[in-house]
Amino acid sequence: MIGLNLCPFAKAVYMKEQVRFVLSDASTPEALLEQLAEELLLLRDTPADEVDTTLIVHPQVLQDFLDYNDFLDNADAAVEALDLEGVLQVASFHPAYQFAGTAPEDIGNYSNRSPYPTLHLLREDSVSRAVEAFPDANRIVDRNLETLDRLGIDGWKKLFAPNP
Secondary structure, three states: OOOOOOOOOHHHHHHOOOEEEEEOOOOOHHHHHHHHHHHHHHHHHOOOOOOOEEEEEOOOOOOOHHHHHHHHHHHHHHHHHOOOOOOEEEEEEOOOOOOOOOOOOOHHHHHHOOOOOEEEEEEHHHHHHHHHHOOOHHHHHHHHHHHHHHHHHHHHHHHOOOOO
């Protein structure tokens, strides 16, 4: 994300150490949903200058992308049940991420691929401020696709290949 500048907002919060990384030990969707609710409340109750965003990496559950994609409805329902709509949102990343209407190896899918299934909790006001401050924010998706097209699948794989 940061190295390829796929998210132009990520570097600033990372450099300011405002990203909370959570390695989940959840082994069921129910346990993950419970942890998600806890993390949503923690993010709500923590000042943004301390924690602006949270990444919940959950390597033991929802390995199948379709199951993961179905779980996202539960994640959105948790945001609503906690009365956090318009306050927090959940973005999604997965090793097999696939946008609707694309082939599995379409390079555009790689913008949301990650080594492990990951839920990204974002503050809506932080996203809004970042978008307002970023020149031509509506071009981010197009720029990302251009970057990924130039890189290609082989280039992407090289980024994650072990060094000899």
